[in-house]
Each structure stands twice: as structure tokens, then as C-alpha cells.
Amino acid sequence: MKILFAASEAVPLAKTGGLADVAGALPKALRAKGADVRVIMPKYGSIPDIHRSRVTHIGYIMIQLGWRRQYCGLERVDVDGVPYYLVDNEYYFRRQGLYGYGDDAERFVFFSRAVAELLPLLASSGFAPDLVHAHDWQTGLVPLLLKLGYGGDIGRAAKSVYTIHNLKYQGCFSRETMQDLLGLGDEWFAPDRLEFSGGASCMKAGLLYADKLTTVSETYAEEIRTPEYGEHLDFVLRLREGDLVGIVNGIDTESFDPMRDEQLAVPFRDSLAKKRLNKIALQQQLGLREDVETPLVGMVSRLVAQKGLDLVEAILEDLVRDGLQLAVLGTGEAQYEQLFRTYAARYPEQVSAAIGFDDGLARRIYAASDLFLMPSQFEPCGLGQLLALRYRSVPVVRETGGLKDTVPPYNEFTGEGIGFSFAPYAAHDLLFTIRRAVSFYGQPDHWAALHRNIGRTDFSWLASAKAYLLLYRGLATPLALRP
Known part of the structure; x- marks a missing residue:
């Protein structure tokens, strides 16, 4: 043909x-x-x-x-x-x-x-x-x-x-x-x-x-x-x-391969220990507090309303109080660019805001983050969650469009699922879902099960x-x- x-x-x-x-x-x-x-x-x-x-x-x-x-x-x-x-x-x-x-x-x-x-x-x-x-x-x-x-x-x-x-x-x-x-x-x-x-x-x-x-x-x-x-x-x-x-x-699994990606500090596939070495390297690069036990949340996104940033804005103070770290990369609407700049200036050891686009930094955020955030209003397919999974970062998504199709939620009773999701477009539901994900991050058996499930996914073309x-x-x- x-x-x-x-x-x-x-x-x-x-x-x-x-x-x-x-x-x-x-x-x-x-x-x-x-x-x-x-x-x-x-x-x-x-x-x-x-x-x-x-x-x-x-x-x-x-x-x-x-x-x-x-x-x-x-x-x-x-x-x-x-x-x-x-x-x-x-x-x-x-x-x-x-x-x-x-x-x-x-x-x-x-x-x-x-x-x-x-x-x-x-x-x-x-x-x-x-x-x-x-x-x-x-x-x-x-x-x-x-x-x-x-x-x-x-x-x-x-x-x-x-x-x-x-x-x-x-x-x-x-x-x-x-x-x-x-x-x-x-x-x-x-x-x-x-x-x-x-x-x-x-x-x-x-x-x-x-x-x-x-x-x-x-x-x-x-x-x-x-x-x-x-x-x-x-x-x-x-x-x-x-x-x-x-x-x-x-996604192009040849281009996005954590075993061969020259942008990463340490190549890895399924090793959580090597992934955490990339986390430490990114914390050093961004000036975040070096702490492998603190959950690091990544966002690589256009900074626009469609991506659910009004929900993120509503809970940012809660996330900081919970002790989480946030690494943001993207450009978009001025109000959201300024929002993340303000939080990065106020909490430099917890929040990093890179306004612009840097492919190497994007790959390092995928590889270093424990959780990857995509609370979109709507999302026809979404590539960010697929790239996050390729680099073994656990997605937290809203159940819409391709996010719903590609991120089945984790079930602690059956051991199935590869991420965490919420349905209503509401800040409270997003905060609850992030906190639930963080609770499993603190339970090594559950976190290892999540990563085993992710390792069995194939989002190649x-x-x-x-x-x-x-x-x-x-x-x-x-x-x-x-x-």
C-alpha cells in the first residue's frame, strides 16, 4: 500500500x-x-x-x-x-x-x-x-x-x-x-x-x-x-x-529508552535503586533538597488551563505542607508560569520551575520523578503519561480521553494497575489521589508491585x-x- x-x-x-x-x-x-x-x-x-x-x-x-x-x-x-x-x-x-x-x-x-x-x-x-x-x-x-x-x-x-x-x-x-x-x-x-x-x-x-x-x-x-x-x-x-x-x-521506544538515553545520569530499566540515583542527580541539578525518601512529583506540560492547572494551583500549598517536591517544566499562560515561579522562589528546596522547553531536562524529570502529574480537563491521548511509564514514573491522571485508556488504576487488593486516577474535575479529588499514591510510595511491597506492572506495559507504535x-x-x- x-x-x-x-x-x-x-x-x-x-x-x-x-x-x-x-x-x-x-x-x-x-x-x-x-x-x-x-x-x-x-x-x-x-x-x-x-x-x-x-x-x-x-x-x-x-x-x-x-x-x-x-x-x-x-x-x-x-x-x-x-x-x-x-x-x-x-x-x-x-x-x-x-x-x-x-x-x-x-x-x-x-x-x-x-x-x-x-x-x-x-x-x-x-x-x-x-x-x-x-x-x-x-x-x-x-x-x-x-x-x-x-x-x-x-x-x-x-x-x-x-x-x-x-x-x-x-x-x-x-x-x-x-x-x-x-x-x-x-x-x-x-x-x-x-x-x-x-x-x-x-x-x-x-x-x-x-x-x-x-x-x-x-x-x-x-x-x-x-x-x-x-x-x-x-x-x-x-x-x-x-x-x-x-x-x-x-511512543518512539528507540528514542525514549532509559537504558540508552544519554541525558540521564544513570541508565536503568527496572531497577528502582538506579532510578533513585537519577532522582538525586536531578535534585542536585535543580537545587532541590537531596532526599531519596521524599516523593518527587514531575510535570512536563504546556502550562495552560486544559492541563488542569487550576486544580494544581488550588492544592499547591497542601502539597508543600505535605513535604512533597515538585519539578515543573513547560511554557504557556502567563498566570501559570508566574504561579510556579512564585512557588519556586518561596520554597526553593521543594519546588523547581523551568519555564521553557528543554528536551534533556524533560527526559531527566521523567527518569527522576516518582509520580508524574496529568490532571487534564480533557486529553485526546496524551504522550506525557506514556513517556513517564517508559521511564518508570507512576502517573497520577484524571480519567479522561487517552489518560483513562492508558492508565488503569492501581488496586491494592488484586495488585493490578499502573497508576492512580480520579474522575470528577475537582481539586479535592486530585489532592486525595496524590495523597493515596504517596501512601503506597511509603509501602515498598506495593511500590514494587506497581513497577512490575509498569514493566510489562508496551506503548510502542x-x-x-x-x-x-x-x-x-x-x-x-x-x-x-x-x-
Whole structure:
């Protein structure tokens, strides 16, 4: 099978969030199972020079975007055995950062048009995809464009899959802007088509016109069909529920391997003694009190309301009084950045706040922490808890989305479970759950049982890749009859 991943970011070329991790790791796992998977993404100015220097030019087309006629180059670079196609237009993509510009509508309509209209050029270079897998709002228009005949016979023949990584971000723009850029008639901006809250939604286009829909956990697939989590698109998702599948994300277990991670003070796998050596090293690095017996709670997160930080704010004083240590790494909303800075200044031996992002420090927090905190309001899948488990840190999570699917709670009577969880979105429940986890930290037999259970988990991409292949094959069966 020939599959083209269309994504606005993918590691190691460009990243702002979990989408990039998926778009970078899943193609590798699928290729390992025999599928010919390739990725198409914008050629950002921020792509590292080590990759830019190996790019080869394939060709170019011109794209009519409203009254503008724009150059659209196609280049290729192979990274870790995966071919990446780069859409080249310096006006749109040679900028600092990936998103947040006033012309994002134009930039990503252009990119979606490029994905479809470049298919004949891809075919002439030897790759005619049977299926296009589009991701998040930035490529939400791709399934519609294929059905409208963009990409010629290859585009019309290709099936499409659309993955929702976070329903909250929908690519909503004014009707006038979208009508100008797409050149579609008034009938396309009706409530049963692209219209959304008086404007038009790229996400809605993907939900309506892709052949199959996926999202990144089974529970999130159920949640987003309800008004509580559906972000005003739940009616569309209920309409398409027969085509919606939840497949939990995985992690790159080669990159994130505590036995080979050069960022760690001491390599380890299941040895609690060696994990605690990493804890001491991190305490020294961050200026926390060196005490192996004090539970260390880690947080590596975007510092935004979605991540449950109002709950954390409500109980921070209790955690400090309980004697816990907290190591926080992330950036986000000013109020939460300042919250953790304030506590780090007030309690420097108990609280550390690194505002920014540092991949090495993130790995050291995963490896050193006893507990890993993710009390999210909602979480489509979540990668933090999977990485924490890989580094043998016990997750404390809210039962929502992928957190519920990947962290079965510890049962002290049966010995089953790999973490601790709570359901109501309430600070009291979070505090109770952390204190319960800490009580088991003080009981070596229970803590050892938890770690044995964690050691038996496998959150590599293997199982997820198998599920995606089954989905693809179900769509692609008619393609085998194609001349």
C-alpha cells in the first residue's frame, strides 16, 4: 500500500506539539510492517540545516489561490528511512514559528491545495498514493479537495483518512476569506457543509468528507460525540460515528529508552535503586533538597488551563505542607508560569520551575520523578503519561480521553494497575489521589508491585500501527481491482 501522510509538522523537521510526534513516529512503524508511507509537510524556515542540506528538488506547479497565483515547489528529503516531501513557498513558510500569523487561513488553504494538486507530480516521480491520511485542522480541507477532483484521476481514486488530534483547534475563519481562497459557491457554506458559527471550519470539512475518521484514543472518540467535549461539532461526529475509530497513540521506544538515553545520569530499566540515583542527580541539578525518601512529583506540560492547572494551583500549598517536591517544566499562560515561579522562589528546596522547553531536562524529570502529574480537563491521548511509564514514573491522571485508556488504576487488593486516577474535575479529588499514591510510595511491597506492572506495559507504535493498517486495508480493498 502507498500512503501519504499530510501534516503541518513532524519530528524531527518541525514540532510544536504531539501531532509532530505522531506524524514522525507512526510512518516509521507502518513502514516496518511493509507499507510504503511518506510524509508531506511545509518547508518551514526552521527546519534544521542538517536536513535542509540533503533536500532534492523534484519539480513545481503553480496554484491559483483567489486572485493570487503562487509558486509551489516539491522537494524531498529522507529521514530515518522515511521519505519527506516538502512544500516550498518562502512567502508562506519561511518564517519564525509555525502558526499564529494573521494569514494562517491562506497559508494552510495553500498547503491543503498543494497536497492535492501535487499528486500528479508525485506520481511522475514514482509515488502515486492509494490513500491520503490528513491530520488536524491544517489539512482538514484535503479530503474535500480530493472529492472535488483536485489531483486529477489520482486524487479522485485515492481514499482519505482524517485524524483528530485535538478537536478544540478547528481552523475557523470568515466565510468571505474561505470563499475567496477556495473559489467555492455559496452552496458550500451552508450548515450541512462548511459553515460553522457564521464562518467556515477546516476541521468540519475533514469530518464531513474523509472516508474514515480516527482520533487518538477510544475514550476520546466516545467523548467528542457528546456536547460536553464535542466543541460544537458533536452533531457531525454523531452523524459519522460509524466511520469514527479511536486508536491510541504510541511512543518512539528507540528514542525514549532509559537504558540508552544519554541525558540521564544513570541508565536503568527496572531497577528502582538506579532510578533513585537519577532522582538525586536531578535534585542536585535543580537545587532541590537531596532526599531519596521524599516523593518527587514531575510535570512536563504546556502550562495552560486544559492541563488542569487550576486544580494544581488550588492544592499547591497542601502539597508543600505535605513535604512533597515538585519539578515543573513547560511554557504557556502567563498566570501559570508566574504561579510556579512564585512557588519556586518561596520554597526553593521543594519546588523547581523551568519555564521553557528543554528536551534533556524533560527526559531527566521523567527518569527522576516518582509520580508524574496529568490532571487534564480533557486529553485526546496524551504522550506525557506514556513517556513517564517508559521511564518508570507512576502517573497520577484524571480519567479522561487517552489518560483513562492508558492508565488503569492501581488496586491494592488484586495488585493490578499502573497508576492512580480520579474522575470528577475537582481539586479535592486530585489532592486525595496524590495523597493515596504517596501512601503506597511509603509501602515498598506495593511500590514494587506497581513497577512490575509498569514493566510489562508496551506503548510502542506496534499495536497502533497494526490497527491503522487494518483500517487502511478495509478502505483500500477496491483499489486492488484498479487497472
